[in-house]
Amino acid sequence: MRDFEMFSAAGNAAVCGIVDEAINRFDNRADAWDWAAGELELLAATSTYGEADDTAVREAVLEELLAAFPEVTFKSVRA
Numbered sequence: 001m002r003d004f005e006m007f008s009a010a011g012n013a014a015v016c017g018i019v020d021e022a023i024n025r026f027d028n029r030a031d032a033w034d035w036a037a038g039e040l041e042l043l044a045a046t047s048t049y050g051e052a053d054d055t056a057v058r059e060a061v062l063e064e065l066l067a068a069f070p071e072v073t074f075k076s077v078r079a
Helices: 009-025 029-044 055-068
Strands: none
Touching: 009 029, 009 055, 029 055
8 A cells, every 4th residue: 555644554545545536537637636635635624534634645645646647748859
């Protein structure tokens, strides 16, 4: 299982589900991030997973989304 800096294995599994759903549901990083960030806020509102909106968790989620949606790089063919 991937580590999303949550305090428990169950918390990591919950965030992993959010990330996987974002990757499967959207075709670009911006939309996936917007949705995942909202889901993290909802998860953090629970008494069990309050750390879900911590910076470390958000950064771990963003890293996964960056890997899933790499930025397109255009290179000039001109000399």
